[in-house]
Amino acid sequence: MKKIEAIVKPFKLDEVKNALTKIGVQGMTITEVKGFGRQRGHTEVYRGAEYTIDFIPKIKIDLIVSDELVPQVIETIERAAKTGKIGDGKIFLSSVEEVIRIRTGERGKDAI
Amino acid sequence: MKIFSISLLMFILSIAGVAFAGEQAPPKVDTGDTAWILISSALVMLMTPGLALFYGGMVRRKNVLGTIMQSFIALGVITIQWVLYGYSLAFGPDIGGVIGSLNWIGLRGVGVDPHPDYSPTVPHQAFMIFQMMFAVITPALITGAFAERFKFKTYLVFLILWATFVYDPLAHWVWGVGGWIKELGALDFAGGLVVHISSGIAALAATFMVGKRKGYGEEPMPPHNLTMTLLGAALLWFGWFGFNGGSAIASGAIATSAFVVTHVSTASAALSWMIVEWRHRGNPTVLGAASGAVAGLVAITPASGFVGPMSAILIGFVAGVLCYLAINLKMKLRYDDSLDVVGVHGVGGTWGALATGLFASKAMNPAGNDGLFFGNPSLLAIQALTVLVAWIYSFVVTLVLLKILDRTMGLRVSEEHEMNGLDLSQHGETGYSL
Numbered sequence: 327m328k329k330i331e332a333i334v335k336p337f338k339l340d341e342v343k344n345a346l347t348k349i350g351v352q353g354m355t356i357t358e359v360k361g362f363g364r365q366r367g368h369t370e371v372y373r374g375a376e377y378t379i380d381f382i383p384k385i386k387i388d389l390i391v392s393d394e395l396v397p398q399v400i401e402t403i404e405r406a407a408k409t410g411k412i413g414d415g416k417i418f419l420s421s422v423e424e425v426i427r428i429r430t431g432e433r434g435k436d437a438i
Numbered sequence: 439m440k441i442f443s444i445s446l447l448m449f450i451l452s453i454a455g456v457a458f459a460g461e462q463a464p465p466k467v468d469t470g471d472t473a474w475i476l477i478s479s480a481l482v483m484l485m486t487p488g489l490a491l492f493y494g495g496m497v498r499r500k501n502v503l504g505t506i507m508q509s510f511i512a513l514g515v516i517t518i519q520w521v522l523y524g525y526s527l528a529f530g531p532d533i534g535g536v537i538g539s540l541n542w543i544g545l546r547g548v549g550v551d552p553h554p555d556y557s558p559t560v561p562h563q564a565f566m567i568f569q570m571m572f573a574v575i576t577p578a579l580i581t582g583a584f585a586e587r588f589k590f591k592t593y594l595v596f597l598i599l600w601a602t603f604v605y606d607p608l609a610h611w612v613w614g615v616g617g618w619i620k621e622l623g624a625l626d627f628a629g630g631l632v633v634h635i636s637s638g639i640a641a642l643a644a645t646f647m648v649g650k651r652k653g654y655g656e657e658p659m660p661p662h663n664l665t666m667t668l669l670g671a672a673l674l675w676f677g678w679f680g681f682n683g684g685s686a687i688a689s690g691a692i693a694t695s696a697f698v699v700t701h702v703s704t705a706s707a708a709l710s711w712m713i714v715e716w717r718h719r720g721n722p723t724v725l726g727a728a729s730g731a732v733a734g735l736v737a738i739t740p741a742s743g744f745v746g747p748m749s750a751i752l753i754g755f756v757a758g759v760l761c762y763l764a765i766n767l768k769m770k771l772r773y774d775d776s777l778d779v780v781g782v783h784g785v786g787g788t789w790g791a792l793a794t795g796l797f798a799s800k801a802m803n804p805a806g807n808d809g810l811f812f813g814n815p816s817l818l819a820i821q822a823l824t825v826l827v828a829w830i831y832s833f834v835v836t837l838v839l840l841k842i843l844d845r846t847m848g849l850r851v852s853e854e855h856e857m858n859g860l861d862l863s864q865h866g867e868t869g870y871s872l
Binding site for chain 1: 496658659660661719721723725726729765766768769778
C-alpha cells in the first residue's frame with residue numbers, strides 16, 4: 327500500500343477529484359494548505375503599503391492506494407493538475423504499513 | 439424707590455418686547471424643509487456606522503470589533519455631550535466670537551420653533567439634531583490614525599475632551615452666529631474646516647503622540663475584509679447626500695445643487711484615484727476606488743452649495759490624485775497613520791477648502807461668494823488663512839489633550855494586548871468564530 331500526497335492548485339481540485347473517481351479511487355482526504363516552492367509568493371499593495379505574501383494557498387490531497395494502482399493514479403493526477411505554469415504543485419509517494427477500517431476492524435488492502 | 443424704578447423699567451421692556459414680537463410675523467415652519475432636514479439627519483447618522491465598516495475592514499481581523507466600536511460608541515458619547523452642553527458651546531449665544539455661551543445647556547430654549555438665524559423655516563431642534571450627527575462623526579474619523587492600539591477607556595475620555603475643546607469651538611467660529619471665521623467671510627458649506635481639517639489634523643497629532651503599531655513596517659498588516667470596507671464607503675457616500683444636501687438647512691435649489699456636486703465629485707475622485715494607482719502600481723484596486731470616493735466626498739464638502747457640476751469634476755479629480763500622493767508620501771516618511779486619516783481628510787479637506795476659494799460662484803449661490811476663477815482672489819486668501827488657523831488650532835489642542843491623557847491614563851494598550859488584538863483585550867469578544 328502506498329500513500330500519495332499531491333499538492334495542487336486549488337482551482338484544479340475538482341478536475342483531479344473527477345479524474346480519480348473515474349479510475350476507481352474510492353476516497354480521499356483534502357486539506358487547505360499554504361506554502362511556497364520555486365514559485366515563491368506574490369506582492370499585494372494596499373494604499374501604497376506593499377506586502378509580500380510568501381505562502382500561497384494550495385490544496386493537499388491524501389490518498390492511500392494499493393501498489394498496483396499507484397502508476398495509474400499518479401499519472402491521472404499529473405494530467406489533471408497540470409497547467410504547465412509554475413506553481414502546479416508536487417506529488418509525494420511513500421509506503422504505508424497498515425490501514426484499518428474502524429467500523430469493521432478490517433485490515434490492509436480490504437480496508438482501503 | 440430703586441426697586442420700583444427697576445420693575446417699571448422691566449415692565450416697559452416687556453411691553454416693548456411684546457409689541458416687537460407682534461410686529462414681526464411669527465416664524466413659520468416649512469414642512470418640506472423640515473422633512474428634508476430630518477431625513478438628512480438620519481442619513482448623516484448612518485455615516486458613522488458606515489465609517490465603522492469602512493475602517494473595520496481595513497484592520498486585521500483581531501481588531502475588527504475594537505475598530506468598529508470606536509466609531510459606533512461615538513454615537514452614544516457625543517449625543518449625550520451635545521445635548522448636555524456641546525450644542526450650547528457650538529451654537530449658543532456668542533461670546534466674543536470665540537465660543538457659544540452656556541445658555542442652551544440641556545437644550546434649554548432649543549424648542550420646536552424655527553431659529554431666525556440657524557433655521558428660519560425649520561424647527562430649532564431639527565437643526566440641533568442635524569448638527570449633532572456632524573459632531574458625532576468628526577471625532578470618529580480620527581480613530582483611523584491610531585487604529586489597532588488605542589486603549590478604549592482612554593478613548594472615551596478623549597472623545598469628550600476633543601469634542602469640547604476642538605470641535606465645539608471650531609464649529610462656533612465657522613458656523614455660529616458671531617463666530618469670528620464666519621465674520622471674516624470664509625465659506626465652509628458642510629464642514630471642510632470643522633469636520634475634515636479638524637479631524638485630519640488631529641489625526642496627525644495623534645500619529646505623533648500614539649506611535650506606531652508593533653511590527654509596523656516589518657510584518658504585513660493587510661486589510662482583513664475589503665468587502666466590508668467597500669460597503670462602508672458606499673454607506674458614507676449615501677449618507678453624504680444628507681451631510682452636504684442638508685447643509686442648506688432647507689430643501690430646494692441649493693440643497694439640490696449640493697446633492698448633485700457631491701455625487702459628481704465623488705465619482706470623479708473614485709476614478710482619478712483608480713487611474714493614478716493603476717498607472718503607478720499596476721492594479722486598479724477596490725480599496726483605491728473606495729478611498730478615492732471618500733477623498734472626493736471630503737473635498738467637495740466645503741464647496742458643495744457654492745460650485746457647479748463642472749467644477750465638481752475638477753475638485754474631485756484633483757482630490758483623488760492629491761490624496762493618493764499623500765498616502766504614498768506617508769509610506770516614505772514611515773508614519774503610522776494607520777488608515778490614512780491625514781492623507782484623506784486632512785489633505786482632502788484642505789484641498790476642498792482652498793478649492794472653494796477657487797471655484798465658488800455667486801451664480802450658484804447668491805449667499806456665497808465668487809472665487810478666484812470667478813474674478814475674486816480675496817476669497818482664496820480668506821480660505822487659506824482659515825485653513826491655517828484650523829490646522830494650528832486642531833493640531834496644538836489635540837496634542838495637548840493627548841499629552842495629558844498619556845500622563846494620566848495611558849494612550850496605548852499593553853504590548854501583549856496589542857498582540858492579542860483589541861477585540862479580546864478591550865471587549866472580551868471576537869468578531870468571527872470560524
